[in-house]
Amino acid sequence: MSSETSSADDTKDPQIPSHPMYTKEPRSYYTPQSINPEINKSTTTEEYFIFRPSVVQQAVQNLTGYLSEDEDGQLQSSWILAQISHWGTEREVLVFLCEHSFLICYYNFLEMGSCRLFRIPLNYIDTVIWGPLAYSKMALNKREGYALQVKWDKLRAPPSFLSWWNPWTEDLSYVNLIQHPGVATQEDLRDMCQLEQFKEKLMEMVKLEHQHSPLPGTANGPLILNRPVQIDTSIGLVSLVNSKVQLGYAKPRWGFGF
Template identity: 45%
Template structure:
């Protein structure tokens, strides 16, 4: 999902050096967007329940995983308030709604297991390829994920 609570189905592949996030169109059989995030760039991994402003029309329940790289670069005002912006240094992941119904795929779709594997691989990647000026290892947080969506008309229509 994105910073405007817009859900899109993604394939997330975790390799020993890279996190790949692919927005794949299963009907048209093509890739809309591919993010390639080197694991040693990841600054923080936050897990928690979604939290929206009190006046928000956009809501969701459940756990999310906020993976951030380059936390020193603040998104521009234009990027942050553009619901279609792809120039943001983070990705927000959540479990697929069908994960509980499909027993063959449920082990692949568990957010807790993915977070554990991601954390382990990020720590190894940062140990093997340290970046100058960065702390050792990612910042691991468990706190509510602040979503700043108030109206969310686009996400309400899409979701």
């Protein structure tokens, strides 16, 4: 009996470990263990993609390749702001201040590639309005805070009726800029989000460009006004939906990013 037992032990494969996890038929009876490690609650994730590390730097690097030395000159500064339309809808934008132009960049922070650039020569800017946002009494969505309205080409004819009632029209000779609703954790990004500092820098550069390259009818430089910036929406259902869901900002929503 002892001899048979010894013979059976000798036939075992020494490379197969003896462990209770490995059953006789592991494919039939083994269930992978589920491990739920604790997450460090002190680690914060940026709510907006634009404020995540290196995202803005990469976007600025990608976009500077589209600048024109002749039309724009040297890039002076870049800013993280938001644009609010005449209907009260918002979207985040990158803004570039160059020697000769002011560029608004609509950048896809999900794909990190597709974009549109909207160029305004600095000497075309004839009016700058700074003040609190103002809405009609019937407006459902009223955003608080200050806005900067930049106007150009004051001799242009007023927009058509269809353009005026189109919340996504680009056939307007002005743009409204507001401060981005997010708060960056990195100090250098927080500096890029200061709307009032951007306003001071923009007006300084516009005045300088008007001196160097004045246009007919703008010899006295831009008109600078301190008054409320009027948003023309009457009831604003589109604005209300846009604001509640923040459709104009790249951020994770319900487990998805858009």
